[in-house]
Every structure is written in structure tokens, then in C-alpha cells.
Amino acid sequence: MTSNPEIGKSVLAGGILTNYHDTGEGPPVLLIHGSGPGVTGWANWRLTIPALATRFRVLAPDMVGFGYTERPEDGRYNMENWVSHILAFMDALGIKRAHVVGNSFGGGLALALAIRAPQRVGKLVLMGSAGLSFPITEGLDRVWGYTPSLENMRGLLDVFSFNRSLLSDDLARMRYEASIRPGYQEAFSRMFPAPRQRGVDGLASPEKDIAQLPHQALIVHGREDKVIPLASSYKLFSLIPRAQLHVFGECGHWTQIEHAESFNRLVGEFLGEEVKQI
Numbered sequence: 001m002t003s004n005p006e007i008g009k010s011v012l013a014g015g016i017l018t019n020y021h022d023t024g025e026g027p028p029v030l031l032i033h034g035s036g037p038g039v040t041g042w043a044n045w046r047l048t049i050p051a052l053a054t055r056f057r058v059l060a061p062d063m064v065g066f067g068y069t070e071r072p073e074d075g076r077y078n079m080e081n082w083v084s085h086i087l088a089f090m091d092a093l094g095i096k097r098a099h100v101v102g103n104s105f106g107g108g109l110a111l112a113l114a115i116r117a118p119q120r121v122g123k124l125v126l127m128g129s130a131g132l133s134f135p136i137t138e139g140l141d142r143v144w145g146y147t148p149s150l151e152n153m154r155g156l157l158d159v160f161s162f163n164r165s166l167l168s169d170d171l172a173r174m175r176y177e178a179s180i181r182p183g184y185q186e187a188f189s190r191m192f193p194a195p196r197q198r199g200v201d202g203l204a205s206p207e208k209d210i211a212q213l214p215h216q217a218l219i220v221h222g223r224e225d226k227v228i229p230l231a232s233s234y235k236l237f238s239l240i241p242r243a244q245l246h247v248f249g250e251c252g253h254w255t256q257i258e259h260a261e262s263f264n265r266l267v268g269e270f271l272g273e274e275v276k277q278i
Helices: 041-045 079-092 105-116 138-144 150-160 169-179 184-191 197-202 230-239 260-272
Strands: 009-013 016-023 028-032 057-061 098-103 121-127 217-222 243-248
Touching: 009 079, 016 041, 016 079, 028 041, 028 079, 028 105, 041 057, 079 105, 098 105, 105 121, 121 260, 138 150, 150 169, 169 184, 217 230, 217 260, 230 243, 243 260
Parallel strands: 028 057, 028 098, 098 121, 121 217, 217 243
Antiparallel strands: 009 016, 016 057
């Protein structure tokens, strides 16, 4: 039987048995995945992990409520609990400080982490990031309102990706099957219930706090993103003093997959500058 590549190591983080991948050596880089149905750290970052692991220690956990990390039956899913889970995960592995790369939902968590515990974060990479309040897009409403079916998953893949050559039946089936694992849909449906504008606002950090971040930040966005509006990244760029912005054309919400080689090179070079800061 073939082993499941999504299952890595496990550690108890804040009382939550957490599934994570830990690859490479060097300054630690924490990858925080997005919130799509069926997502795991490995599924989100499978093309990024090996590229960054040539220079860094790369850690990709499944956040509480997602993937193969424990789902407490009485679990409450909100910003405070997710950020607490990240800090507990870092503490459990003895990581005092890490560069943080956040995708979408994970970008919102990365921003909140940097605001709440700035000394724990080196550099920030925010890709198609949440973290500001904006009118919810039709695409994001479909993602968070997903109900399990193969047809619905195919439709979501079309929302995520500009390049339709990535949208194979095998990928749709894999993500659909992941979304119907026992307990997954029950947890997912509790995270961002209607009206889902509250979910956007719940992941937002105060603009005045974002404007005071001391960290160097790389902001990355796909021009054709249907999930998080490009305008949100322009706003983050205007707020964060030490920020740079890179926009990929012919790219949807999956920059790290649709433009994997360029994304990995961009992030690796950004994080690799002045690595002695860690």
C-alpha cells in the first residue's frame, strides 16, 4: 500500500495533535496553508517545500481543523485560536523565531502572528493574502460555502486556477476525497458560516497595527485571482513600511502552483538575504 504523502510527523501543540512536515536544514521557514476544502499543508506547499528545503528548514503544519491535525469536538475556530496554535507549534519544536509564508487564510494568520508576537517572526511572505476587510468575493463565498460533491470540487478548482491545464479529473477527485474524510466537512462548515463576510472580517487585522509592522514583507498576488482581490495586496503594500509587491499575470489564486518555479526562486532569494537575522 502506498503511504499517504500528506501525513508527516506529529507533535502535541497546545494539547492538539498536529500533523506537519519538517524538511531541510538552516533558518526555519514556517508555511501556513490556505482554507480551501480538502487542503493540507502538503497539498498546498508540495511544490514549494523541496525548493526551499535546499537552503532552509521548512515546516508545514496542518492548522487545527484542517488536514490530519486533530479536530477537537468542542473546537472553536477563530483567529485567536489559530494564532495560539501556531505559537504552540513553534514552542513544541523549540523554534524561537521563523520566517513565515502565508497563503490566503494563512496570510491573514501570518499577519496576526507578526502583530501579536513580532519577536517570533523574521520575514513575512504574504501570497494572495487575507488580513484586511474587503467585500467578500463570489469566489471566496463559493470556497467557504462548499458542500461535498465531485462536481462542486471541479467548480472550485476553476475558481482557484487561471491555467485550466492544471484542472485534471485526478486532482478534482483527490481534493474531493480529502474533503469527505470523517469529521472534515463538519469542522469546515463551522469555520466560515453564512453570512461569510464575517469570516473575511474575522481574519482582518487593524490597519494601524499592520502599518506598524517592523518586518520585511514580500507580497505576492495573481492578477486574475478570483478569491482574494488584487486590491487587497495593493493595500497591504501601501500599509507595510518595509514591503515589496510582485504581481503575476495569467495567474489565479494558486501562484505557488501555477508559477511554481518563479515563486520558489522569488521567495528563496527574499528569505535568503541577511539570513543571519534568524
